[in-house]
Amino acid sequence: MLNTLTQDESVPLGAGVQSTEARRVIWLTAVCAALYPWVLDAFHWAVTPGAADQPVSAGSTAMATLMLVVAFAVPLICLLQAGHPLRAGAGEASRARRFAFIAMTAPTTYVFFGVVSYMAGSPIPDTWIWTPAWLLLGYVAIRKGVSQAPGRASLSAPLRVAHGVCGAIAALYVLFHITNHLFGLVSPQAHGAVMDIGRTVYRASFIEPLLVMVMLFQIVSGLRLVWTGSETTLDRYRVFQLSSGVFMSVFILGHMNSVFIFARTYLGIPTDWAFAAGLPTGLIADPWNIRLLPHYALGVFFVLAHLFSGLRVVLLAHGVKPTIANTLWWVGAGVGSLVSLAIMLGMTGFRLV
Template sequence: MFKRWADSPYQMAASKPLSKWVVWAPVLTTSVYPYFLNAFHTLVTSVEPGAVISPVYLLLATVVMLAIFSVPAMGFALACQRITRQHNAVAQLKVRRLALFIICAPTLYCFVGVNLIMLGSPVPDEWFWAASWIGFGLYLSRDGSGLQQPIRPIRAMPALRVAHGIAGAIVLLFIAFHLFNHLFGLAGPQVHAQVMEIGRTVYRSSFVEPVLVIALLFQVFSGLRLAWNWSSVGSDNYRIFQVGSGVFLAVFILGHLNAVFVFARTYAGIETGWDFASGDPVGMIRDPWGIRLLPHYAIGVFFIITHLFSGLRVVMLAHGVSKSGANKTWWGGAVIGALISLLIMLGITGVRLS
């Protein structure tokens, strides 16, 4: 009976405090994320276009790029790790939600940058980012060992889950075309623009665009509510991936809407075509600000596809499909997502099929 109570989500916070380094190590690593991007940009721009890249530079650039992508990966590792399970439930919850923020680092940094431009902030993005994360670390590392809070059990929220799925189906039509359109970047900006204009006759129409925006915003806020609910308790790694990728996409969508409707159309008065997305004429990789878009887009595309397959996995399990079969389907979706993300990023960074 005691064991059942101890495993209950209503368990009271234990007295053993969480090691501050469980919070500070990932927080400090995330705080220097912009400097990984700057280092990669410096390495790339030190080589003239068309020049032969030495193996040393190529190795250094690869290592720095791995460091960039290791930050959101670290977030997943932190969310899945078991070290905090020896601590109290409140400490586990604190670290789990910290991990969700870290997963979102690439898209959060873009969101921060766009808004600092519109605010006319004289503070460099890197300084603001680092200071914010250090402040976040100070808040999270406060000693909560004396707290005696129960962790409430998760709510099923079936109506919200169904509504989230229905809105997702509406959004999926737009996203599928959007990804299809970006694949034409491999054929060049002109072909991409031609395909985009066909789609814009539909999704920019006076009826469809407001419906699409409302559906996207509903996806954001309903997804965040569901993620907050599911983050209250630990789960298997597939569920953690679904929650983490969902939070990333919520920030990604909100940032994308902000960049298109507020920054581009209202603040800057510019067209949101190929040049806007790819950073032309300089190019995404060689632009000191635009380099942050590379992991933002690459992970975003991957998460869009794998998040859909995460939802499909849940539906398959609910309808009696074996766990191994559902997991294999998810892994197949992950391979598809990685491949499509790679192809889109190759196109957007200048690779052409002919």
């Protein structure tokens, strides 16, 4: 999926006269995002037996597995489209790439949207709003004209440094949080014990507001860097870095909404293992909770792979050979995949002991 280049420099997108490819990227990613909730509905239909005492058949299991694969394929398709070279004007190409970045966030945006609509007391099913909205967004993105091609993108060096420094600070919390979730493979009680230790630090009255400010800065600065970077021709490693940054921006914002507003304020409940795992129903059997599975899994993978993407850029800037930096990225992506799988196994009931 990712090609190896000898350098990692951004150059202006070349102007072109064909816009068909840009329109195709927008429509394809819009349709993928629009259909995403229906794939999850099909998964729930497949795992729901006809009677309470009736086991799920082999055919239903195969259907559920296929739908889960398709659900994870949605952001992958959008990622590939974001990195696809386009023979189009610079303005059209950057707009198509940005739209693909946004569509790639469908798994985490759908959770965010579901929480907000629930708190708003909306009587309309999520899918009835979600699907038409994405198709409308795709139509508007295609119909919107580009007044002029963007000039040479200028990435702010101080902003990139500040984003990296704050990212290193945020990583301390993120890595603890991920490690904490791995204890779910032992038991919910083990997870809770480790979480209580961590909360004495990151929930301290003077640390939690600072942590929130760091996260918000990462969102704002990261999106600014993505906006500027999307106006350049990038190798696929950098496309992944930008797209994973957009995903993480939505994920972090939605996670803070779920914790601070939905759980603590709206419901007045603790954000413990039961809250995260959607108990007592769980993530698999509940038609709403199933959206949390790709949301969590991709969130863990993208945050770890995004950190290694930043490390790759730093290594290249310090003269490390691209083959070494790229290999290290692949190792990080592999670790992120394994950690994500382990956490999801724990959250769906698997135990080591």
